[in-house]
Amino acid sequence: MSQSHHYTGLTDAEVSASRLNNGINILTPPAKKPLWKRFLEKFRDPLIIILMIAGVLSICISCYEFWGLGEGSGVFFEPCGIFIAILLATGLAFFFEQKADKEFALLNQINDDEPVQVIRNGCVTQITRRDVVVGDIVILNTGEEVPADGELLEAVSLNIDESTLTGEPICHKTTDPARFDKDATFPGNHAMRGTKIMEGHGVMRVFAVGDKTENGKVFEAAQIDDSVKTPLNEQLDRLGKLISRVSYAFASAIIAGRIAMYFINVSDFDWVAFLAFFLQTLMVAVTLIVVAVPEGLPMAVTLSLAYSMRRMLKTNNLVRKMHACETMGATTVICTDKTGTLTRNQMQVYKADFFGEPSDEILYEGIAVNSTAQLDMSGDRIQVLGNPTEGALLLWLRKRGVSYLDLKDKAVTVEELPFTTERKYMATTVRSSTGKTILYVKGAPEIIFGMCKDTAGVTADEINARLLEYQNQAMRTLGFAYQEINDGDKTIADGKVVTTGLTFLGIVAISDPVRTDVPDAVKEVIEAGIKVKIVTGDTPGTAKEIGRQIGLWNDSTDSDRNIITGPEFAELSDTQLKERVRDLKIIARARPMDKKRLVEALQANNEVVAVTGDGTNDAPALKTAHVGLSMGDGTSVAKEASDITIIDNSFSSIGRAVMWGRSLYQNIQRFILFQMTVNVVACFIVLFGSFMGMQSPLTVTQMLWVNLIMDTFAAMALASLPPSASVMKDKPRPREAFIINNAMKRFIICIGGIFFLVLLAILYYFEHTNITCLTEIGSVTMGGNTGLSGYELSLFFTIFVFLQFWNMFNARAFETGRSAFHFKGCEGFSLIALSILFGQILIVSIGGEFFNVEPLRLIDWLIIIAGTSLVLWIGEIIRLFNKQPL
Incomplete structure (x- = not known):
């Protein structure tokens, strides 16, 4: 028609x-869930549930102490502190989710x-x-x-x-x-x-x-998929179960041990006395469970994810789904497009080789009418609309003073056959301005040449030699042919060109240079232990040359085992592909579904896969991958299927996303390291104190400061540490790896054990002396159990806090290879550390009865700060000998 x-x-x-x-x-977007419903959803987190159970138990104990034992209202500080921690964690998560909603609304605006x-x-x-x-x-x-x-x-x-x-x-x-x-x-x-x-x-x-x-x-607002079970989710669930099991084991040991001690020490059994003792034992056990729960962990995770989402935008990574932040850090394979990601996507005609001296009318008209591209000349700069390769041809015409629009207007289109990756060519039949009916064909040169009857005296070997030369320079090539059509001639049928009278016009080489930053970015990713695979519709020669230019392909070490074409790829069975996929670096002449099948094969080998894509046909692979990375100028379908949008289209931005993901995971590990050490020390103090008959060395309000305020500050300090380029020298972490690794276990057990023994020795010394100033240590004779004075309790509380304070610096420097005094980009950490320091001084100085403390002398402060700082100095010495090159 x-x-x-x-x-x-x-x-x-x-x-x-x-x-x-x-x-x-x-x-117009539909109404969202009410804010209160969205807020209540934050309480589904397993750690929040553990906290709420601990809070309910703590309320029961406080009620008994207040009404049953006649103690003061201060007994309610503990449950209040727990529920404040819950509200802080859920409130922050809710706050940042609302910010994310606004960012996604902005994304919808970007779609508009x-x-x-x-x-x-x-x-x-x-x-x-x-x-x-x-x-x-x-x-x-x-x-x-x-x-x-x-x-x-x-x-x-x-x-x-x-x-x-x-x-x-x-x-x-x-x-x-x-x-x-x-x-x-x-x-x-x-x-x-x-x-x-x-x-x-x-x-x-x-x-x-x-x-x-x-x-x-029928429009319904697209909802963010927050049900994805990521490696981090799985590991935090495991951590929550571990904490529950360990705390219940400690609590059971306390109950069993104290009951055994009761029957050993009591000769005349009295049910009333036993019930009172048993209830007190239960309170001690529940207190230990409450102490063991890491109140700050949900907040640390939320802060880390939210901080990373915001800051990653500055590195041209618009995170659409929160889980993608940390999953990028576990990525083991990146399947990338070539055009626009590895190259500039600025196509231009490098050289045109036309044979047989075709007329300009035939040559120019064929390029103009057999094209789906357009040139937008309404602005200051001409912009190609549509296929950039075809746009390069229109720009080539314009440089010769030829208006493609005039040529299209003068020709009447009779029939068209659009380009497909299966055919690898396109065709258009027109009634030309010359009055003749002409069929124009354009596509892969080797296919076009094979369809031609008249090759203008050029041999297949000559054409192949030129194609190889251009493809070895990573250039895209197109072949052109035409035929004057007579009445009754068959041209297009059953979705293909069926004529046998085509005349070969020639070939055009079109270049798209590699981005200048890509070779270094690919090198960084490969050194980080991540495999890179190029999936492109280009010829093997072109794809291989791009691989050479970016440092992925090495002629001396790589072979045919490392490259495959789309048809060869399709012939492999799933079993064969699973074995072959590890070696593949390049898939050339790839078809739309090849990328999705590649992703599935890699996932079957337990790889964590990130995929780049910009077209509608990339959507299946983007959805299938662990992390889908769409391009900033890609189709809206690709963006909707992706998890992260690379705004500048550059591969180097993908490397930044990996760095952020790994750094985020390490920040969460550092907070866990810090808080678990605090909790281990506190649990053992409560456990051993209950067996030794000591009075509680830390009051409810003091534990509120240690377990709530200090942990909250530490969560903010450690969760917001900037990313470190040194993480790119590590290998990807196994997906199934537990978040507490062996180095963390040794740190928690060793440091926690040392702190416990030091604090237990201090408690014993204080109980058997009457210390009024730390300068008296060593000169006061130890005697019987004199109990703990208010001043001694204040000393112990402050020593406990400052041991953890200096340990926070060690946690910050954990596995960085750097000194704890490296503060570049860590202004937030420094501010929070100062807040903890002065907060502790303020509480002890003016806390009085509320915190059960007495003001300390200046010399005591100096001795405590200097003495406990040994924790940091010893850590610095260890890091000095174990320093890693950055």
């Missing part, structure tokens, strides 16, 4: 009037800002999707999403995926009423908003925008 139209489109005045009368092209090709004022131009109005003439190309509801004016081999509206994956569209499907949900000449162009191209006139579209009528 002949199709040739010159559309003028709307004028600026008509656009304004249409927008006023019909509205803007934005969908997707570029759309329209014709206005007689020119092809590019506007945002939100600016499309009723009456606009919109150009539709393969891979794009239809921006509004419209009636087709032209449809060339047009197939649309309407599954978002009707469930039909492929619907053929046409402007010929005789070919309409009467049973179709929508008329055959209608294209609906939100559907995808799977094949072909067309032109439509918009008749509905925004909420008035069919998509708008």
Whole structure:
């Protein structure tokens, strides 16, 4: 069917009037869950549940102490502290989720800002999707999403995926009423908003925008998938179960041991006395459980994820799904596109080799009419719209003073065959301005050359030699052919060119240089233990050359085992692919579903896979991968399927995402290291104190400071540490690895054990002396058990806190290879450390009865600070001898 139209489109005045009368092209989002419901969802976290159970038990104990034993209202400080910790953790998580909602709303706005090709004022131009109005003439190309509801004016081999509206994956569209499907949900000449162009191209006139579209009528806001069970989620669940088991084991030991001690020491059994003793024992056991629960951990995780999400945006990584932050740190394989990610995506004709001296009319007209690209010349800089390779050809015409639009207007299109990755060529039949009917074919040179009867005296060997030369320089090549058609000649049938009279015109080499930052970025990722695999539709020679330029391919070590083509890839069975996939570095001439199958094969080998993609056809692989990375200028379908959007399209930004993911995980580990050490010391003090008959060395309010305020501050300090480039020298962590590694176990057990023994010795010394100043240590004679005075309790409390304070610096420097005094980029940590220091001095100095403390002398402060700082200095000496090169 002949199709040739010159559309003028709307004028600026008509656009304004249409927008006023019909509205803007934005969908009004449906109402969200009430804030209170979203807040309550934060209480589903397993650690929060443990905290709430501990809080309820603590309330029961406090009620008994207040009404049963007649103690003061201070007994309620402990449960209050626990529930304050719960509210802080859930409140912060809720706060940052709301911030994330705003960022995702911004992302939806970015989707509304997707570029759309329209014709206005007689020119092809590019506007945002939100600016499309009723009456606009919109150009539709393969891979794009239809921006509004419209009636087709032209449809060339047009197939649309309407599954978002009707469930039909492929619907053929046409402007010929005789070919309409009467049973179709929508008329055959209608294209609906939100559907995808799977094949072909067309032109439509918009008749509905925004909420008035069919998509708008059934629109439901896309929800963030927060149900993903990531490695971090799994490990925190395991940690919560471990803490529960250990704390219950400690509590059981306390109950069993104290009951045994009771029967050993009591000769006359009295039920009333035993019940009182048993209740006191239960309170001690529950107190230990409460102490063991890491109140600050949920907050540390939330802070780390939120901090990383915000800061990663500055490295051109727009995180769409929170789990992707930490999953990137566990990535073992990155499957990357070539064009736009490894290269600049700035296609230009490097050299044109035409044979047989074809006429300019044939050559230029063939390039102009057999193309789906457009040039936007409305701005200061000419912009290619559509396929960049085809756009390079149009720019090549323009440099020669040829207007491709004039040539297209003068020619009448008779028939078109769009490009597909299976055919690897496209064809257009036109009634030329010369009066002849001509078939133009363009595509992979080796295929085009093989279809030609007249090769202009050029041999296949000559063509192959030139192609090899260009491909070895990582250039894309296109072949051109034509044929003058007589009445009755067969040209296109069954989705392919069937004529046998084509004349070969020649080849064009088009270059797309590698980005200058990519070789270093790929080297960094490979040194980090992550394998890189290129998946491209280019020839093996082109793909191999790009691999060489970025440092992925080495001719001396790599072989045919490391590269495969799409057809060869398809022939492999799943078992063969699983064995072969480890060695593959490049898949050339890849087809749309090859990337998804590659991801599945890698996952079957227990790899954690990240995938880059920018096209609609990449969506299956992006969804299948552990982390999908869409490109900033990719299709909205690709972005919707992805977890992170790489705003600048550069591979170096992917390396930054890996660095952030690994650093985030280490920050969480450092907080766990710090808090578990505190909890181990506190648990053993309570356990041994209960057997030795000591009075509680730490009061409820003092534990509130240690377990709540200090842990909260530590969570903020350690969770917000900046990323370190040194993590890129490590290998990826195994997905199943426990978050507490062997080095952390040794640290917690050794440091916690040392602290416990030191504090136990101090307690014993204080109980058997009467210390009024730390300068008296060594000069006071030890005697019988004199108990603990208020001053001695204040000394013990302060020593306990400062041991943990200095240990926080050791936790900060854990496995960094750096000194704990490396404060560059850690201003927040320094501020929080000072807050803890002065907070402790303030509490002891003026806390009085509320914290059960007495002011200390200046000399005591100096001795405690200096003495406990040995924890840091010993740590510095150890790090000095174990220093790793950065």
